[in-house]
Amino acid sequence: MQGFIIDIKxxxxxxxxxxxxxxxxxxSTYRFYGARHSTINIGxxxxxxxxxxxKSTIPRLKDVMHLGFPWIFDKDKLYLWQRFLKLFYPHLKDIEEVDPFYCKLLNELISSISKQNAKRAICQAYIKxxxxxxxxHNDYICLLCEVPIEHEVSLVRSFMPVHPNCTFSKKFDFYKIQxxxxxxxxxxxxxDEVDYLWKILVQGI
Ligand SMILES: [Zn+2]
Structure with missing residues (x-):
């Protein structure tokens, strides 16, 4: 089987x-002496x-083989990738059967991170x-006052659109968000704007 390590405890x-x-x-798997194995790392x-x-309620993880990416030794890219993957456990933990969409998205993201800035690639994947x-929320109705948004948009957690005046947060031109x-x-x-979006994203997917 193949998969992504999204967290380690x-x-x-x-x-x-x-x-x-x-x-x-x-x-959720159990790995004896896992901390000593270089093949086990978040992301x-x-x-x-x-x-x-x-005897145990959770299966034992064995025969682990690390499948590398072209940028695995790029510390900055790996760090951002790990931050993103750690958000998946709280997001999916109560779902019994996961849709193949998520692994497909992550596989595509591996190749887009090879080609561009990791924060940009991850934010774009998050929109998908x-x-x-x-x-x-591409109806562009303000989450707070429920009135349609025009001209300028602010985003809150989960990239929900709001009026800049309703949140007093950073504003974007409407066409950019569109x-x-x-x-x-x-x-x-x-x-700088991508950095700002990244900070919203890491609050939770
Ligand atoms: Zn509003």
């Missing part, structure tokens, strides 16, 4: 609980096997995630 001694997002499931894509044991989940929501493109955004 230390257990007793050097053992770890390793949370893995695969095509269809979110697995890594792995090939793995699971072994169920009647919102759209897939039906949470992309371009982002409709074309999934940040081409008109400056690096």
């Amino acid at each position: 230390p257990c007793r001694d050097d053992d770890l609980i390793v949370l893995i997002l695969s095509d269809k499931h979110l697995y 890594y894509k792995i090939d793995f096997e699971l072994e169920s044991n009647y 995630l919102l759209e897939f989940e039906g949470r992309l 371009e982002l929501f409709e074309d999934k493109s940040l081409i008109s955004f400056s690096d």
